[in-house]
Amino acid sequence: MNIGKTLIHWYxxxxxxxxxxxxxxxxxxxxxxxxxxxxxxQQGLPYxxxxxxxxxxxxxxxxAPQDKVLxxxxxxxxxxxxxxMHETAQIIVKNHNGIFPSSYHELLKLKGIGPYTAAAIxxxxxxxxxxAIDGNVNRVISRIYDIELPINKGPGQKMVxxxxxxxxxxxxPCTFNQAMMDFGALICTPTNPxxxxxxxxxxxxxxxxxxxxxxxxxEKQAPPKARYFTYxxxxxxxxxxxxxxxxxxxxxxxxxxxxxxxxxxxVAEEFLQLPKxxxxxxxxxISSISENRLPIHKLSHQNIYSQFxxxxxxxxxxxxxxxxxxxxxxxxxxxxxxxxxxxxxxxxEFSRI
Numbered sequence: 001m002n003i004g005k006t007l008i009h010w011y012x013x014x015x016x017x018x019x020x021x022x023x024x025x026x027x028x029x030x031x032x033x034x035x036x037x038x039x040x041x042q043q044g045l046p047y048x049x050x051x052x053x054x055x056x057x058x059x060x061x062x063x064a065p066q067d068k069v070l071x072x073x074x075x076x077x078x079x080x081x082x083x084x085m086h087e088t089a090q091i092i093v094k095n096h097n098g099i100f101p102s103s104y105h106e107l108l109k110l111k112g113i114g115p116y117t118a119a120a121i122x123x124x125x126x127x128x129x130x131x132a133i134d135g136n137v138n139r140v141i142s143r144i145y146d147i148e149l150p151i152n153k154g155p156g157q158k159m160v161x162x163x164x165x166x167x168x169x170x171x172x173p174c175t176f177n178q179a180m181m182d183f184g185a186l187i188c189t190p191t192n193p194x195x196x197x198x199x200x201x202x203x204x205x206x207x208x209x210x211x212x213x214x215x216x217x218x219e220k221q222a223p224p225k226a227r228y229f230t231y232x233x234x235x236x237x238x239x240x241x242x243x244x245x246x247x248x249x250x251x252x253x254x255x256x257x258x259x260x261x262x263x264x265x266x267v268a269e270e271f272l273q274l275p276k277x278x279x280x281x282x283x284x285x286i287s288s289i290s291e292n293r294l295p296i297h298k299l300s301h302q303n304i305y306s307q308f309x310x311x312x313x314x315x316x317x318x319x320x321x322x323x324x325x326x327x328x329x330x331x332x333x334x335x336x337x338x339x340x341x342x343x344x345x346x347x348x349e350f351s352r353i
Contacts, residue, residue: 001200001202001203002169002171003144003167003200003203004167004168004169004171004176005171006199006200007176007179007180007183007199007200008171008172008175008176008179009199010179010183010187010199011175011178011179011182011183012175014182014186015178015179015182016041016182016185016186018032018041018045019032019045019048019049020032020048021178024124024125025125026100026102026121026125026126027057027058027100028052029120029121029124029125030085030100030113030117030121031048031051031052031055031085032048033116033117033120033121034081034085034112034117035047035048035051035076035081036048037078037081037117038077038078038300039076041185043076044076047072047073047075047076050072051072051073054068054072055069055072057098058089058092058093058098058100059093059098061085061086061089062086062089062090062092062093062094062098064086066083066086066253067253067333067334069082069083069085069086070082070083070253070254070334071332071333071334073334074334074335074340075337075340077299077337078300079250079251079252079253079254079334079336080112080252081112083252083253084111084112085112087111087112088110088111088112088113091110091111092110100121100125102122102125102126103122103126103128104118104119104122104128104130105118107121107122115133116132116133116134119131119132119133119177120132120177123173123174123176123177124174124177124178127172127173127174128173129168129173130168130173131161131164131165131167131168131173131176131177131180132177132180132181133160133161133164134181135184136180136181136183136184136185136188137160137164137177137180137181137184138151138160138216139184139188139190139215139216140180140183140184140188141160141163141164141167142160142206142215142216142217143188143193143204143205143206143207143212143215143216144163144167144200144203144204144205144206145159145163145205146205146206146208146209146211146215147159147160147163147215147216147217148217149217150217150218150219151216151217151218152218152219152221153219156217164180193212195207195212221301222301224298224299224300224301224302224303225301225302225303226302226303226305227261227302227303227304227305228261228262228263228264228265228266228305228307229259229260229261229304229305229306229307229338230259230260230261230262230266230271230306230307230309231256231257231258231259231306231307231308231309231339231342232257232258232259232260232277232309232311232319233257233308233309233310233311233342234258234310234311234312234313234316234317235310235311235312235313236312236313236314236315236316238326238327238328239316239324239325239326239327240257240316240324240325240327240330241257241258241316241317241319241322241323241324241325242255242256242257242322242323242325242330242333243255243256243257243258243259243319243321243322243323244321244323250299250302250336251336253334254334254335254336255323255333255334255335255339256335256336256339257308257339258319258322260277265305265307266307267291268289268291268307268309271307271309272289272309280317280318280319281311281313281317283317284311284313284314284315284316284317285313285314286311286312286313287312287313287314288310288311288312289309289310289311290309290310291307291308291309291310292307292308292310292342292345292346293305293306293307293308294306294308294338294341294342294345297337297338297341304338306338306342308342310346330343
């Protein structure tokens with residue numbers, strides 16, 4: 001059996017209908033691939049449609065303010081993807097006359113384009129014979145060939161790549177790569193794979209060896225880092241303060257309430273007695289104090305423990321690098337999901353949603 005050809009035949013019957021499947025435009029393919037990283041199709045599809053409506057060409061993206069790009073991205077997470085896209089669009093417009101490089105190795109030189117995305121663009125748009133290896137493909141190849149090595153380490157990655165090249169063979173690379181992705185998403189799923197419906201079950205070594213549930217093998221990552229954020233949410237006559245995150249950390253470029261990070265949880269009374277906080281609030285009459293803690297906000301490698309201390313003050317305190325914003329204007333700023341969750345929780349005071 002030619003596994004690649006069999007999967008392509010399956011794909012031609014059962015492929016998912018996705019808007020970027022009907023184009024060879026590298027800009028649209030690039031946008032779709034970046035948005036769908038770490039994102040389910042159902043969640044990412046509305047973002048894709050809005051993104052390509054607001055930024056229909058690479059020139060439109062390159063010329064847009066970064067704040068507008070981040071606002072468009074709000075809720076998707078992994079905001080470095082949006083910042084990298086914006087920067088890369090500017091580079092392509094400036095250095096390549098708005099024309100995407102057409103080879104895998106040239107695409108890899110662009111910021112935010114890794115091996116998978118480069119292979120996807122090169123094979124989908126320019127028919128370069130190269131496998132595009134994402135999470136679905138890692139899982140499918142690991143099961144077909146019963147790979148015992150961790151796929152997130154060098155030797156295992158090389159084995160997956162070698163078997164992917166072998167499986168691709170002389171098949172059309174664009175169709176093959178799309179077939180592998182859909183097969184992993186629809187049949188060879190992470191849990192409860194549909195082995196009875198699998199067109200290549202007779203060739204699957206993991207099925208034969210009863211190791212389907214053990215593949216792929218992944219070496220455990222370090223436990224997530226715990227971080228403790230205390231936000232100061234001030235309110236005066238419907239206005240509050242925001243500041244833009246500037247450092248090379250999570251949520252760079254997004255807006256949030258003034259925040260201080262501590263090594264352990266903080267209580268409101270203790271926080272408000274800190275000399276630096278007392279100095280900021282000097283001259284402000286505080287008429288109400290409340291405190292809210294949200295559930296742990298889990299990121300890929302971090303757990304954020306958040307605390308929101310809300311003050312009604314007269315006037316607003318003077319805090320460096322902050323903007324005074326009306327509650328009904330918060331929708332104009334790109335905010336981390338954590339802040340949006342808090343605003344959902346506080347609808348009575350903030351008309352953000």
